[in-house]
Every structure is written in C-alpha cells, then in structure tokens.
Amino acid sequence: MPAKSANAHPTDRDPQAILGKIRRLELRTRRLVNSGFAGQYHSVFKGQGMNFEEVREYTPGDEIRSIDWNVTARMNAPYIKKFTEEREMTVMLLVDVSASGTYGSVQLSKREMAAEVAAILAFSAINNNDKVGLLLFSDRTELFIPPKKGRQHILRLIREMLYFQPEGTGTDLGAALDKMNRMLARRAVVFVISDFLSPDFSRPLASSSRRHDVVAMPVTDPGEDALPDVGRVAFEDAETGELVEVDTGSRRVREAFAEASVRRRKELEKLCAARRVDVVPLSTDRDYLLSLRLFFEKRERRLAA
Secondary structure (H helix, E strand, C coil), X not given: CCCCCCCCCCCCCCHHHHHHHHHHHHHHHHHHHHHHHHHHXXXXXXXXXXXXXXXXXXXXXXXXXXXXXXXXXXXXXXXXXXEEEEXXXXXXXXEECCHHHHCXXXXXXXXXXXXXXXXXXXXXXXXXXXXXXXXXXXXXXXXXXXXXXXXXXXXXXXXXXXXXXXXXXXXXXXXXXXXXXXXCCCCCEEEEEECCCCCCCHHHHHHHHHHXXXXXXXXXXXXXXXXXXXXXXXXXXXXXXXXXXXXCCCHHHHHHHHHHHHHHHHHHHHHHHHCCCEECXXXXXXXXXXXXXXXXXXXXXXXXX
C-alpha cells in the first residue's frame, strides 16, 4: 500500500523547466545508449525475418545451403541466394502512470525511474531504425501514441511519460494489455514498466506473450519492502485514498509486510516464467543500468545456446 511521497512526478508546468528536464534526460540516456546499450539491444532483439536481396555466383566460403539449384542449372555454374535481416521492429512501451507510481522513498519516484528506463530503450530502438510507440495506463488507457521513428517522436514520448496528468488513480494492467493487442497489427517487442500492483492480468498476459515478445519490468521501492519501527502510523493508499493505521512497532506486522512483498515478487516471476516472459527487476535504490546489462547478457546467452 504505497503512501503518497514527496518525490511525486513533476507538476511544474513552466515550459522552460519542462524542456530543460527533457533535454537533460535526453543527453543522459543518449550517452548511455552510445556507450554500448544500442549494440546490446541490436544483438538480443532480432527483426521479423529475412528479406531476399539478390542471386549471385557462388564463391568459396559461402554457405552451401544457400545455393539456388534452379539458377545453378540454368547458368551451368553454382549461384546462391543472398538474404538480409529484416532489421526494423516495432517496440511498444507500456508505462504505468497510476498514483502508486508517484511513490519514492529515495532519489527517484517509481514513475521517474520508469521514464528514464523507457527513454534508454526508446533511443536504443531508434538507433536501430525501429519504430517506438507508447501506451500510458492507470485503471484505464490514458494515452496511446502509435509507433513511429525519429528523435522528435522520442522526445514527445519522454515528455508524456514525465508530465502526463492521468485521470485514473488505480491500475488495470490487463485492460492495457488487451488494448495493446487490439491496436498492434504486427508482432512487437513490448516492454511493460509497472509496479504490477493490479488485479489479475494472467489471461491478457498469456494472450500478449503468444503474439508479442513481452518483457516485464517491475519497478519497486525499498519503502514498499520493509516497514520502519516508528510506532503507529497512518498510511494512505495513493490509488484509493484509503487510510489505514498500522502499528509498525509490532515485529509480527513488520514481518508480515515484508513476507507479502516477497510473495508478490515470486508470484509475478512464476507467472512470467509460465508465459515465457522475461523479467527485469528494477528498484529506485539500485542502478537500473546493471539490471539492463544483466538482462541483455542473459538473453544473449540464451539466444546463442
């Protein structure tokens, strides 16, 4: 039950302040992408197939299985078919903008971290000539931006992720996945960036994972994993507004709170494993670059096996 936080997403509507923050985030994420993320991204996310390029005469070292026997028979010399990878992909960012995302007990709120991670993925995608789209959701679809290319398009996505004012406060991930499946006609790489504090979404996730390459990126905060021993405290649920008094001085209460957090995480991992959905855990108190690199390395090893 995340409480409201002083680290809520920015509400300053001054255009210069907004542009300044977006520019700083662009520079930071572009620098990270150029330092190696774009190459790692390219190696683990493949295009949709192979495109025929040409038929040319066989040269020593060519793959024998590529020989075009019909052309070879007509020309009385071996010829091969040459193909190139269809590199272009569609990348979809599903980003949770529900009220629980405004929580943050350290430097970044969950929503701010989600925006930074999504920005890195978006710039990696356009560096590889991929299209990127955005779906912001709470307990409803707040905003859908169709996949496109280009720097200006990515800057718009970043602005929306940072400053969009949602109408809903709750979370309905299942409805967001259903919406995405209806809107996307072709297979996509789908990054779901959320705290996953949502009613049951197992069936929509199963449907999405059959049609798309889905990557779950649960964002947590250390304040949601453990209660400090500070006596009786009134917590307000950021999504429902419900007030609950909790005796944090009780060891039993603190242990139950921590156990519930661990249980939620394991349930999500089990659900994703059953649907062959990769999980990239993110936390506001840890460097998300390490999590992304570990994910890329693990996926690259799996593809090479």
